[in-house]
Structure formats: structure tokens, C-alpha cells
Amino acid sequence: MVSIKDIAKQAGVSISTVSYALNGSPKVTKETSARILAIAKELNYIPSAAARSLKKRETKIIGIYLTNYSGAFYGQLLQGMMETLSENGYELIVCSGKESHRFLPERMIDGAIILDATYETKELLSHAERGHKLVVMDRRMDHPNISQVLLDNKAGATLAIDYLAEKGHRKICVVKGPDISFDARQRLEAVQKAVQRYSHIEYIEIDGDFNKHSGEEAGKKIHQDFTEPVGVFCLNDEMAIGMYNYFSRTNLRIGEDVHIIGFDNIEVSQYIQPRLATINYSKHKWGALASELLLNLIQKKQSPEHERINVSLIEGDSVRKR
Amino acid sequence: MVSIKDIAKQAGVSISTVSYALNGSPKVTKETSARILAIAKELNYIPSAAARSLKKRETKIIGIYLTNYSGAFYGQLLQGMMETLSENGYELIVCSGKESHRFLPERMIDGAIILDATYETKELLSHAERGHKLVVMDRRMDHPNISQVLLDNKAGATLAIDYLAEKGHRKICVVKGPDISFDARQRLEAVQKAVQRYSHIEYIEIDGDFNKHSGEEAGKKIHQDFTEPVGVFCLNDEMAIGMYNYFSRTNLRIGEDVHIIGFDNIEVSQYIQPRLATINYSKHKWGALASELLLNLIQKKQSPEHERINVSLIEGDSVRKR
DNA sequence: TCTCATGTTGCAAACGTTTCCTTTATTATA
């Protein structure tokens, strides 16, 4: 491997001069600098990230921690993050799996964005305590080294219930998410509060885990107990799609017998029939904002400790007037 | 930051002894080792990845290069990779974006798996030339430092055309993929060869780019020229889903007027109505195999230079007898 | 008692940078 040393030798200057030249420091004259740069290119010099980060104590890399990539909305989310970060000279890498947790403390990454309910809060706190910078998107944490960007789950869930009620539904069923998920808990809580406002509504809860399969299972349960049209709020779109799949094999029709609304507005929701009603929010903005807060934390700039992402209702033929 | 030096001081031994102890070398006695380990834990010692990789010239990290995360099959693919890699003490990180190309030459990663048509072959070749290890999943390359795992696109495309022909279709339309994609080119080539075997078949090509939107566009075109039932081979499932969406707004029925078969068997293909006929292959195995070949390359073990992933036909109600 | 093998630990160089501080050369000022 050709190093700064080789360049120095070739150029007949000291390694410090080479380093300054390579970093565009004004301490070295234009001519020497140009000569050094030329030699570097000629020798095919590539800096060693390890050496640099050992010395500078930074890597210019941000890690985003995800549980499973399969989820459908990561595309836009990551896009939003990458744009913001690369504008500021940072790279984004996606980390997954227990072992990659060590990337933060071992300083392979300068900061982390967390969207992984399996990452323990206790562990995150100890990182923050050591001085590492974090942004959490899936829980609430209070620490000077941690910022948060959360969805307005409560508003979304309330919109969904109100929408069903407004369409005349008197029997409402919610398909829950996993307890481990902050979003699931918040959405459920808001649902419970919202239905209380409608004394005439019969309200039922069914377990779910945010995956398609549990949506199918929930569909089966609804089918078994079916007596009259029912409005179903699946706490995410993925389960709604599973439920579509279940009912496609039955004599019950979505938008007639079973009315479904989801949450997330993942891409395929626009592509299934009938169009799924859902709660929408900008994944791009969510990612961008998280990155921005993280950069502020790293650069010790002030920024609001926590931001909230707005949501809105998207109507769809999966919910019709009863 | 507490370093190996601090531990040495605390334990009253040299730093080399600490290093040996930390790495479980038999050169240091059990007692000293235990004492050192205890002190390390007590001081909350965390090794510096930078220092280690500077010295050892390895990071134990593999990078997978993807164009866009949005694609629907990455979940299982990455899962397959992670399993194989973590069994061997490696971590996987997902890299995306032009700037992250430098991770390989700067030795932030020990090797790379390429599934990103925008990564130039020339650039990959120069990395290989410098001694870096690569596995390509989206092109053919011949170099001692490069292995490849390709899909059996030809077999898949042939299966698709034969399936349509077998169902009595005499008018067959293929929705192409982007020229930049190796898979798209191979599939198209095989299609062209396959249709030649059926002299009675009317064959049409429509442009596409592997995204949903181009599937919709292709649907529109097919609709305009519609005279009789047509069999459509979308070169990937994503475009097929776009086409479903288009036809849901028309009077033409999928599986009756327009018969569609896709390629990839992405997850939602099982969830749309009617069930999409498609070409299936194990994404998990694809990822696992790619990782395995890369590890062999890194550990200088022998392995076949290139492997092929088998494909199979999945029938669906989107294609019926004409 | 001396030598030798064995087992345990320490020394110091090396990995490739960055950066503070010093040295040397050059020009301006008195």
C-alpha cells in the first residue's frame, strides 16, 4: 500500500508537508502542493481510513439501526437521511444485528439513528452516557446526547377511528401491533381514547405483530365472528395487506362487509384493490429530520430536543359508508 | 477513553500482556489473564476498531452495495448474507451512494458484494486489481479476486414464455427492464430465443425500467392496442404490480383478458389478487452463497468461480387458459 | 552446582495519519 510516506519520499518533502498538501492547507505553497497532489495521483494513493480515524477520532460515518429491511418504507426513509448527511460530508451505513451494536462504542461510526425496537434503551443510555450521539425514532428518551423524532401516532390513530365513525361504523375492530413497538403502543392508546368518545360503538381488539401473517390471522378471527359490517383499523399497512389476502379467499368483500384502514401508507397500499385507506406521513422528511438533529448533536449546535412528524388521512375504497 | 495502556497500568503488567490476555492467547497464565479481564471489565474498556484495523489490516466487515433499498426482495437476501457472515465472525453493512465506494479501497471493509448496476465494472476491476475481494451478483466478470453468483435468468425467462404458450397464448408481450441491468438483458435475450420456437406466436416488446410506474405505462399501451387476449411477461414482479394497478381502473380483467407473469416472486406477489404467476428463486440462498464465495476469496480457499441460482415457475391465477 | 529447556512477561517497533512546535529561508523595516 502506498502511503503518505511514499509520496513524501518521491516528492522530496516531509510527510507533514504531504499531509498538509493533501488536506488543502494554506501552509504549503501552491507549487509544492500541486507537485504533491500530482505524485499522489500518479502513485494511486488512497488514504487509510483507519489511520485517519485513529488520529482524528471521527469517521464521518453515521449508522442507522434497523430491525428488518423487509419493511416497505425504508426506501424513502433512507433516501431522506442520505441526502441530509451527504450534504454535510457524512456517509450512511445500515446496521442490523446484535453484533453491529459495537460499531458505536468502538467508534466505527460517529453517531447513530435508532429505529430498532430490539435495541435496548438501557444500552442506548449507556452509549449516550459515554458521550456518543444518538437520535431515536422509536421511543422516548431524555438525555443531552439524545434527540428524538417521533411520528404523531396519536393524531393518526384518532384520524383513523374518526374516519370509520364518520362513515357510520358502529362496530370497530383494531388489530394491534407488538408490545415492544413504541408506535404500536401509542397508536393503541389513542385508539382506546378515541373510541370512548363514541358511546354507541362496539369496540374489539385483536392481537397482531405488524407482519402480514398476523393480518391474515386477524382476518380469520373477524370472519368467524362476523355478523354485521365491521370497520377494522390495522395498526400498520402490512397487516392490512395480509387481511386483504385472507378475505380474497372468502365471500366477504372489503369495502362492503369489511372496511379496512391501515397506517404508514407503504408503497403497495396504492397498488392493491380496493385502494387502502391509511394514515400517511412523509418518510423522507422523517429521515431527513432525524439526520439533521443528529448532525446538530455532533456539531454541538442547538436544536429542539424532539420533533414530531405530522400525519394525514388518505381515503380509500377499502372504507365506505355503512 | 480507556485504553489497553490504562489496563496495563492498573494491573501492573505491560501492554503486550494485556493485549495477549484480551485476545485469549495461551502465552499468559490463567491467573494474570483473569485479573486483566476483570480490570478491563471494571474500567469499561472497549477496544478501538480503528487502532486494531490499522495494525491488523482488516476490519471483519463486509459491505453489500445496493442501488435502492426500496426493492422488495432485499429482506431475505440480506438475511441470507448476514447468517453466513456472522457465523464466520464478520459483520455486514449496507452501502449505497457514490461516496461509499471509497469504503473498499480505504479498507473500511474487507470485501464487497455488488448488486448495484450503477457501480461501474471498470471501477470494480481496478479494486480487484489492487487485491480487494469481490463477489458480483449483477454482472459477469473474470478476475482471480472476483467471484460471481448469478440467477439462472435464461431458464426463468424460458419457463415464463413456455408457460404462456402452454396456456394457449398466441399473442405475447414482454415488458423489458433497463438496459443497464444484466438480469434484464439476460431475461430479454432468453425470451427472444424462446418465442422463436413458437412460430405461431405474435411477439411484442414494450420498454420498462423495473419500477412500478413503467408497469402502469406498459399496461396503458397494451390497453390501447387491445384486440384479443394477451399474455404479458413482465421482466420483474414490481412492474407486474404496476400493471395490475393500471388494469384495475379499466374494463379489462387480469387472468381473462390480460394474462400476466412476473419474475422474482417478491413478497406482495402472493398478496395481490389474482395471485401473480411468477418465476421464483431463493433469495436467502442467493445471499448466503454470495457471502460464502466472498469468504472463500478472503480466506484464500478454493471455490467455484461462479455459481448459478436455480429458478422455478410459480403458477398463479393471473395466467389462465386461453 | 551448572546448564538447558520451558513458561511467562516485557520491550519496542510498526501500522498511517494529524498537528503542534521548531527550524530555516525570505522579505520588510529601521
Place this chain on the structure above:
DNA sequence: TATAATAAAGGAAACGTTTGCAACATGAGA
């Protein structure tokens, strides 16, 4: 012309590890 100020380049330490080799202690065999 002597001195100060400025500009350019170099020296060397430091970042935190790993590892080849040297040093030392211990006990066994002669």
C-alpha cells in the same frame, strides 16, 4: 546593515493496537 517579522517546510509525538523478539524466572536433568 542589522533586526524583526513573515512564510514555508520539517521533526516528532501521538492516536491504540499487535506481535516478533528479548529477558527473566523456574525447575529439571546431568
